[in-house]
Amino acid sequence: MLMRHLRPEVAEGVCYGVTDLGLAAGHEAALEAVLARLPRLAGLATSPLRRCRLLAEAIGRRHGLTATRDPRLVEMDFGAWEGQPWSDIPRADLDAWAADFLHARPHGGESVAQLQARTLAALTDYRARPGTHLLVTHAGVIKAALATGPRAEDWPPALAFGEIVTI
DSSP: OEEEOOOBSSOTTBOOSSOOOOBOTTTHHHHHHHHHTOOOOSEEEEOSSHHHHHHHHHHHHHHTOOOEEOGGGSOOOOGGGTTSBGGGSOHHHHHHHHHTTTTOOTTSSOOHHHHHHHHHHHHHHHHTSSSOEEEEEOHHHHHHHHOOSSSGGGSOOOOOTTOEEOO
């Protein structure tokens, strides 16, 4: 099972891949809703970024588990775009990324192909383990796991904060 973190402490419209953010104020109600719908877990892993780690630690306390920090579960590194409003990123850079969705790196960070490779490697490892494992991660990682092809159109649409996907 993959779970997206809860709403982070960042303004709407900001690119924040590997930027280490906490959870937004008032996240407690969303946390309780998440905790109420989880099945019994055999294992728990998390992206090392705070917005995932804080959620995973709360889940671990409820389920008597220790969350393993797995750097393969971290969000995509958007390089120079990190912390910038998407509206301030040059149109030419966004077009270059769209033209070669899997491999372009106009921001100098990670490519979508690199994100997907590490995501699929992590999933292979966790699928080999017995029982239900919850991976607390990011939208990009979940989309990489669910993608059906190399084009942006082959990737799923937006995921809600706290959304759980079973694969």
